[in-house]
Amino acid sequence: MVKTTDIGRFYYYFPQAVTVVGVDRNVMPVAWHTPISAQPPLFGILVSPKRYTYSLLKQEDGFTVNFMDFNEASLIAKIGGTSGRDIDKLKKFKIAYKPGEEVNGVIITSSYAAYECEKHAEHVIGDHSLFVGKIIVIHYRKEIITLDGLIDEKKLLPMLYFGKDRYITVNPQTTVVHKRG
Amino acid sequence: MVKTTDIGRFYYYFPQAVTVVGVDRNVMPVAWHTPISAQPPLFGILVSPKRYTYSLLKQEDGFTVNFMDFNEASLIAKIGGTSGRDIDKLKKFKIAYKPGEEVNGVIITSSYAAYECEKHAEHVIGDHSLFVGKIIVIHYRKEIITLDGLIDEKKLLPMLYFGKDRYITVNPQTTVVHKRG
Numbered sequence: 001m002v003k004t005t006d007i008g009r010f011y012y013y014f015p016q017a018v019t020v021v022g023v024d025r026n027v028m029p030v031a032w033h034t035p036i037s038a039q040p041p042l043f044g045i046l047v048s049p050k051r052y053t054y055s056l057l058k059q060e061d062g063f064t065v066n067f068m069d070f071n072e073a074s075l076i077a078k079i080g081g082t083s084g085r086d087i088d089k090l091k092k093f094k095i096a097y098k099p100g101e102e103v104n105g106v107i108i109t110s111s112y113a114a115y116e117c118e119k120h121a122e123h124v125i126g127d128h129s130l131f132v133g134k135i136i137v138i139h140y141r142k143e144i145i146t147l148d149g150l151i152d153e154k155k156l157l158p159m160l161y162f163g164k165d166r167y168i169t170v171n172p173q174t175t176v177v178h179k180r181g
Numbered sequence: 182m183v184k185t186t187d188i189g190r191f192y193y194y195f196p197q198a199v200t201v202v203g204v205d206r207n208v209m210p211v212a213w214h215t216p217i218s219a220q221p222p223l224f225g226i227l228v229s230p231k232r233y234t235y236s237l238l239k240q241e242d243g244f245t246v247n248f249m250d251f252n253e254a255s256l257i258a259k260i261g262g263t264s265g266r267d268i269d270k271l272k273k274f275k276i277a278y279k280p281g282e283e284v285n286g287v288i289i290t291s292s293y294a295a296y297e298c299e300k301h302a303e304h305v306i307g308d309h310s311l312f313v314g315k316i317i318v319i320h321y322r323k324e325i326i327t328l329d330g331l332i333d334e335k336k337l338l339p340m341l342y343f344g345k346d347r348y349i350t351v352n353p354q355t356t357v358v359h360k361r362g
Contacts, residue, residue: 001288001295001320007222010316011331012248012294013198013214015339015351033194034215036227037307041188044306046217067193074359081361107182113193114182123304125225125313126218132306135191139182150192150344158196160351163331165360170196170341171352178255179346180262 015160015168018076021045022064022105023056026084027095029076031161032128033065041135042120046128052084057131062103062118065133066111070157070169077165102136112156113140196341196349199257202226203245203286204237207265208276210257212342213309214246222316223301227309233265238312243284243299246314247292251338251350258346283317293337294321 021030032046043065047054057063068076079089090097096109100116107114117133124130144156151158153172162168202211213227224246228235238244249257260270271278277290281297288295298314305311325337332339334353343349 001290001292002323003282003318003320005318007316007319008330009219010216010222010224010296010319012296012319012321013200013216013224014332015198015341016215017194017196019194032216034197034225034227035191035194035213036311037309038190040307041191042307043191043194044215044311046215070355073357077359077361101184109182111182115191115193121306123306123311125302125304126221126223128218130217130225130304130311135188137184137186138188138191138193139184140193142183148345149189150347151195153343153349157355160196162334162351162356164329165358166331167357167359168334168351168353169355170343170349171355172349174251174338174350174352175343176254176348177346178258178348180258 011163015162018068018159018161020066020068020076020079020108021053022066023053023060024104025088025090026053026056027079027089027106028053029080036132042132043115043117043135044130044132046130048128054129060104062105062116063131063133064100064103064105064107065115065117066108067113068111068159070159070167072110073159073167076159107139112144113138192344196343199249199340199342201247201249201257201260201289202234203247204234204241205285206269206271207234207237208260208270208287209234210261217313223313224296224298224316225311225313227311229309235310241285243286243297244312244314245281245284245286245288246296246298247289248294249292249340251340251348253291254340254348257340288320293325294319
């Protein structure tokens with residue numbers, strides 16, 4: 001291995017599932033996200049103050065997090081390359097959706113799962129804000145879930161972001177189970 | 182889509198790259214992690230207070246984050262199923278490593294990249310703590326990186342965790358590039 005102290009964009013953490021965060025009528029792809037807590041169920045997204053979504057997150061009491069099929073990658077690129085300040089992305093890109101039931105954000109019809117999150121906390125860290133949401137409703141396609149509540153990779157290819165406009169997905173034939181310990 | 186307010190483990194965010202966090206001589210797999218800030222370069226890991234790693238993170242000034250090949254999945258399961266309270270995992274599982282240069286954590290020889298992180302902040306959120314590290318050194322295998330500084334999926338298959346002891350990796354043949362906008 002070689003080493004560097006010139007940190008740059010430190011892309012080694014990729015690939016990550018791409019989510020689409022919905023607030024009010026706006027949608028934005030977010031690849032920086034993580035589960036935070038099991039009980040209560042908390043999920044975090046990182047959003048730069050430069051983004052229009054940031055101003056909406058400050059105003060509203062919640063947001064949605066949509067998980068998308070690999071075959072939606074070109075749509076994700078489009079909604080990532082435009083701003084809700086300039087256009088209504090839902091209309092412009094003809095995105096089918098329904099409003100969240102508990103929060104002011106959209107559930108994208110073609111997503112395979114979506115969380116409705118109540119805003120739980122905001123932490124300003126470095127050049128981004130971590131918005132922590134408490135998951136209060138989950139929408140999902142029942143047919144893509146195993147009896148264990150897991151995504152069935154034989155039925156669904158999740159979209160992963162691999163840095164600099166690259167998208168990739170999993171190879172279902174590589175699935176292995178290794179019990180712990 | 183169906184919906185539920187019985188949130189359970191909300192597994193829909195998987196798959197996620199598995200990291201191995203090193204503090205002192207201990208190593209622990211962490212699948213809940215995210216980049217947090219580009220400038221300064223910050224990376225966050227979620228660790229439960231129940232873990233031995235948590236007590237080490239409280240004591241020490243930094244930690245390492247190792248990114249592992251898919252073919253290391255059985256090792257990850259072993260180090261995830263045991264505690265550094267009971268055994269020295271490096272010795273027990275014959276893990277080749279070198280010490281970090283700037284922080285008290287290990288760089289695993291078989292990893293494809295590893296960050297050395299200075300402890301920047303801790304945020305207690307729900308049942309986990311978010312430890313935020315400032316990346317100060319990156320170790321990486323030069324041969325797996327493209328000229329753009331990205332992981333070359335033709336040369337390296339990153340290990341992804343898919344929930345409940347399942348591991349999977351990417352399909353390099355699915356890579357697509359979609360320019361934004």
